[in-house]
Amino acid sequence: MSTSNLSNEVIAKIEDLRRRLDRANYLYYVKDQPEISDAQYDSLMRALQELEARYPQAVTPESPTQRVGATPLTEFTPHVHLAPMLSLANAFGEDELRAFDERCHKALELPSDEPIEYVCELKFDGLAVSLTYQDGKLIAGATRGNGMQGENITENLKTIKAIPLNMHNSKLDKPGAKPIPNLVEVRGEAILTHDEFHRINDEREESGEPTFANPRNAAAGSLRQLDPKITAMRRLTMFCYGVGAYEGVDFESQNKVLCALGDWGFKVNPNVKVCTNIDEVAAYINDWHTKKEKLPYDIDGMVVKVNSFAYQSQLGSVARSPRWAVAYKYPAMQATTVIIDIIVGVGRTGALTPVAIMEPVEVSGVTVSRATLHNEDEVHRKDVRIGDTVVIQRAGEVIPEVVEVVKEKRKGTEVEFHMPTKCPVCNADVERAPGEAVARCVGIACPAQIRENIIHFTSRTAMDMDGIGPALVDQLIESGLIHDPADLFFLKAENMAILDRMAQKSAENAYNAIQASKTAPLSRLIYALGIRHVGERTAAALAEHFGNIDAVTNASEEVLAEVPDVGPVVAASVVRFFHQEETAEVLRKLKEAGIDPKVEGRQQTEAFAGKSIVFTGALTKLTREQAEQLVYKLGASPSSSVSKKTSLVVAGEKAGSKLDKAHSLGVPVISEDEFLEMVKESGADL
């Protein structure tokens, strides 16, 4: 391996390979229009690596092989920006945007009817970065830091393929094209796309590492790695939008800067608009308010800049921000606040739910003061403590959630949360089933559960008693007028009118709503009872299968398990529910109030209603299916296996084990003919 035989031919070969690799990179990472395949790229890269290995003296820092440095750093060194990286003043809402326009008019001494040209650019939510190029070669890259001085992260930035190691000079023949300056600081934002962010978090989750709260944090974390190999694995990208210091080139406007950056091989976001006046700016901002959600990366606003550089220098800067630009911020989806307390709520099923009570804060236009923490594990996973400063957001724009704790703000006085061992409402024991996430109050007469249960009963999706809300339910319980859902049906308007702030009119409305609910379909009633694991769908399936409430009440676990989507857990839950004395009492009162809904198309015959019937052997006059449909129509539930809950077995010819089982369990058995006779006598309307 000698250094002496580096011929011109070899140099030319190396340079050709580098040119082709740089171009492939540019087309792939900047233009998103690859022209060669990954395999072709790899083979070019391998060829270059081999040549460089053979002629180490030919390796330059700008070679495409040098994107991932070999050795990790021990620390970052400071980097002084040649021109400061200013921060922008914020504008919230159109009024502040127009105020900015007026300030510009005033400072430029322009009449207000003479419009100023502005450039609108997306404001990326990433990490601001400055790249320094000397004679077209990347010599340094740094974070923004305090604006004057940042950290030198050149090795990490070189791993970003969208950043050219060499500026392009191929478009010089294009009219208005700018030559490669001898010195330029290119300013931009390093970001992670949503896809990449999720990929990284998935990987971290799998390997048990803490996940990043958002793409910006992930991007920042990735660039602050001392080992560039790690940064290289986080496939960051970078949009460039401006210049700091520059020599050997001149610009007339911000728009020309963006064009030049594009020509030089930098990635420039295409969603830029030159607006002839502030109205167009406002319209463009408004346009992107919804469109921004469809972008594959995060933006948190729009940057509005005075286009003309002449105007820009006339406007100058105040303090640390230029007067010629403003950052329009869309209403923040995230905010920071302080956890005042973590309280525990008791749900209808006894579930204890920790809820964070926070210093009220505005998030996307709404004041938020509480957020669910779901369960104890969740609290500890996020390590939320009372007194913590937390980042919150509205998940799906609606429900507030705690995203993360700002650990840097910890004072050491924060209090850890522990699930109480006694119910905060009724002081009964709290149990957490092994393997389950929720802790439950086991108190059968827990007032909180009774309250939630009644509220659930009246709710729109259950019995739909319009006009009866939590407040009224509380008063009714407190005054002793009701103890369970069924009591609602015995209320009289006069009784309710006695209550605080209960006008005669609204008492009548409530009374009418209760009476109207008496005709609710069976599925609603079953759902309203609030059986654990029985929601709207399962309630509908049970109603459909059994046809009346008695049939459900008497059903065994086996019979229940025949219902579609009902398995052992749901079946056991239903049986347990109907075994409770309280349930029997409620059902009795419902009947007394005349509530016993039937499913349409089913008749409730004396002989069959609520019975569980099994057919066995070969039927001669009916098919098995017809027979099952028949008893279903008459109010019974057909079943396929015999248990002690079975009311009746209809045995056809050559009946086998089911008949034996019926005999051994003492279940009545009849023949097919007897069955048909029974149907006839039932008086059913066939």
Added chain:
DNA sequence: ATCCCTCGAGTTCA
């Protein structure tokens, strides 16, 4: 036994 899908339950604010 394991994965995927659906359903249930709890939650916020205007």
Added chain:
DNA sequence: CTCGAGGGAT
């Protein structure tokens, strides 16, 4: 809307 659990398919 999100998480967790149950059911059913594989």
